[in-house]
Amino acid sequence: MAHMLMINPEKCTGCHNCELACSMAHEGVFRPDATRVHVYSWEREGFSVPMMCQHCRDAPCITVCTPHALTRDPDTGWVNLDEGKCIGCKMCVQACPFGNSIWDELTHKILKCDNCGGDPACAKMCPTQALEWVDDLTATRRRKRAFTEKFKDAFSE
Amino acid sequence: MNGWTGKILRVNLSTGKLSTEPLDPDSAKDYLGARGLGTKIMTDEVDPKVDPLSPKNKLIFAPGPLTGSYAPSAGRYTVVTKGALTGAIASSNSGGVWGPELKFAGYDALIIEGAAPKPVYLWIRNQKVEIRDASHIWGKTVPETSDAIRAETDDDAKIACIGPAGENRVLFAAIMNDLHRAAGRSGTGAVMGSKNLKAIAVVGSGAVTCADPKAFETAVMDAREKIQKHPVGGAGLRLYGTNVLTNILNEVGGYPTRNFQDGHFPTADKIGGETLAATLLQRPRGCFSCIISCGRVTKVTNKKYAGEGEGPEYETAWGFGGDCGVDNLDAVTKANYLCNEYGMDTISMAATIACAMELYERGFISRKDTGGVALEWGNAEAMVEATRLTGVGEGFGKKLALGSYRLAESYGHSELSMTVKKQEIPAYDARAIQGIGLNYATANCGAAHVRGYTISPEVLGVPMKVDKDTIEGKPALVILFQNLTAALDATGSCLFATFGIGADELAGMLSAVTGVAYTTDDFMKCGDRIYNLERQWNLAAGLTAKDDTLPIRLLNEPIKTGASKGMVSRLPEMLPTYYELRGWDGNGVPTPAKLGELSLTA
Amino acid sequence: MKVQYFATLRDVTGKKEEDWQEPEATVGDLIRALVTRYGHAFERWVVKDGDLWDLVIVLVNGHDVRNLQRFGTKLAPGDTVVIFPPVGGG
DSSP: OOEEEEEOGGGOOSOOHHHHHHHHHHHSSBOGGGOSSEEEEETTTTEEEEEOOOOOTTOHHHHHOTTOOEEEOTTTOOEEEOTTTOOOOOHHHHHOTTOOSEEETTTTEEEOOOGGGGSOHHHHHOTTSSEEEEEHHHHHHHHHHHHHHHHHHHHOO | OOSSOSEEEEEETTTOOEEEEEOOHHHHHHHOSHHHHHHHHHHHHOOTTSOTTSTTSOEEEEEOTTTTSOSTTOOOEEEEEEOTTTSSEEEEEEOSSHHHHHHHHTOSEEEEESOOSSOEEEEEETTEEEEEEOTTTTTOOHHHHHHHHHHHSOTTOEEEEOOHHHHTTOTTBOEEETTTEEEOGGGHHHHHHHTTEEEEEEEOOSOBOOSOHHHHHHHHHHHHHHHHHSHIIIIIHHHHOGGGHHHHHHHTTOOOBTTTTBSOOTTGGGGSHHHHHHTTEEEEEOOTTOSSOOEEEEEEOSGGGOEEEEOOOHHHHHHHTGGGTOOOHHHHHHHHHHHHHHTBOHHHHHHHHHHHHHHHHTTSSOTTTTTTOOOOTTOHHHHHHHHHHHHHTOTTHHHHTTHHHHHHHHTTOGGGOOEETTEEOOSSOTTTOHHHHHHHHHOTTSSOSGGGOTHIIIIIOSSSOOOTTOOTTHHHHHHHHHHHHHHHHHHTOOGGGGTTOOHHHHHHHHHHHHSOOOOHHHHHHHHHHHHHHHHHHHHHHTOOGGGSOOOHHHHHSOOOSSTTTTOOOOHHHHHHHHHHHHTBOTTSOBOHHHHHHTTOOO | OEEEEOTHHHHHHSOSEEEOOSOOSBHHHHHHHHHHHHOHHHHHHHEETTEEOTTOEEEETTEEGGGTTGGGOBOOTTOEEEEEOSOOOO
16 A cells, blocks of 8 residues: 555645654754745645645656666655665756746755655644645545535535 | 845935945844834934924834744834824834735835935835836825725735825825735824835845754744634634624723713624624625734625725724714725725724714714814714825814814813823723733833733733732733833744634744844843833933823723723823833833843943 | 523524523533433533533623532523634634
């Protein structure tokens, strides 16, 4: 059973705790610029969404990575970055359609979510479960179930 | 340095000079940051007798050592200056995300000096700082300003700005950040407007570092758990927001109604937090690093009062609601949106309208004076129109812009202004709740509730319940809350973290992030020191013990209806004990012994 | 006597207020009767370890029972009892 970092944007309050947790866990400091998860906010509407690497099955970043620094682990399904092999060409930054491969100007490194090896710091810090580390079947089916409940309510007497 | 960035940015708008200087480690140790550091800078650099709107006043923006870390609900900053409304020291606290951005840009404080010859805005990207022309942005509302500046700087720039109200020097104009958050009280926005400074845009790519990450993580996780377990911090505030207080205050009979003519408002439920949650609420919202999420994202679809944004909070709902006799939540929310768009403190705006309504109802102001606006109790339309006129600076709005004290004084009835040190009293009746009255009278920035929020013990029962009607023990209680709050404010923490944690946990997190060891006593002493430094500044500005008082109505006129019927404030019985316990003489002046204890000089 | 509910208790009871017909000698008797009527969903907001939860605001005719006799506070017919679960601050 594979796990995924599930995003529930309707629960996001725009607090950035996930960014701080990620930054401290990976870089040892609080630097929202150097995080693998980023929160985008629309202040007028009061809406925020956290976003990070989705570990695509057919990952364009892997396709363009010449030194094979980016690879897919067949057991977990995660896209992993070997920093030792990375040459900093930034092809993955250009290839990812979701913008989830980030170039850090300060350290000259590629920043990409690595699921913290299976215990994501961001999900632990999120106060509203806008980010959840869940088994992927539960995650997707739960939302479907929640929505279809509306039909039950609509058709009930 | 850790926690702190170790650097202060100084901008002189008269000369255009930009410079940085190191943060003095002794000042940092003794005053922490934010409100504390700002007060220290004011003491060292600003003559307390200056005119607040003159170039000689300074405007200081300071986050704290916890700001930008993952200490729970600790993303705040303080604006410190001489208040345009009060002539006393002003330290207005705000949340949102702007304060942390200034830390990531590398600064513990931004000091604005002088005044620009024409409208400008400040653009800070880490070490790169520019003063830019803002003449094409002058006159714009807060949301328009944010859009315009982002288009010229960076889509992700965090913006603190004034609206037309600050430009026009409305005496209670606010500085707004992130559209919906306010450094609201005491007229900080008017000071910014007097400097021709429209906005400060910040992008920060740097780091806030931590001295002992393991210890900090442990302290933070412990603090988070305590707040999350607490019913108020962990669930209550997210469900209902601060406006849940409407019914609570009303039921205990301490809900000031119609300019404090009474303490109970029969239809208060219509504008309370439960009703807000059931009607206008879209979703909760949190500031930087917040785990409480008390913010209310709201929308009014009613055509007459249509709008969207954040709020209303309790004080706002009270002010535009019961204080004006209005029970229309759409109208109250619209007035709240207008204040955010034009950049005005909702408490002072609303209470000034309430005062004007009483003057009108008593016949001291005529309909001719108001330009046709019928300032009758409960007239929601008039209340909203009065707010709008003040924001745009037209008609009677120009008189309302003076605040209730100067407005009422101009009609010969300053006793009808419900203020302390010319700042409007917020949403808790001092006659029904003795301790909060003492806090209003002695808060250094003028009447304010968060300076010493004894509503927590006196009404809510947090951390323990005390009788709201007794005066025994109240001076000590008020002092404790005032000192704790001063220290808490100086770290960058939000007051609502105290629904769960206290001085012990704050001192622990502070020590771990800065690497400077603070015991709980050290921490509380910082608070006491900050409080006394503010007091000294005010005394030098010309305030005296005579200003530590309440409006005559609260001292002499009993509440008419509700659970606290018949009560008055017993301030005169509490004040001497307060001075004594504070270590001040009979005139409210800190004694040499007290100053020595805090390592302050006379 | 009249009983008024606020915040989460409105959802739990489905009401803003009700006329409680049974005579209850004390606040404790009333709360226990309400727990019987509304179950654990009500109890968890009001009762802790068999006693009044310290953070709950119960007013009898506007007076907070925590400054009276808590659960032992006497009730009379015609009294108004108001109950706030722990929710507020600011």
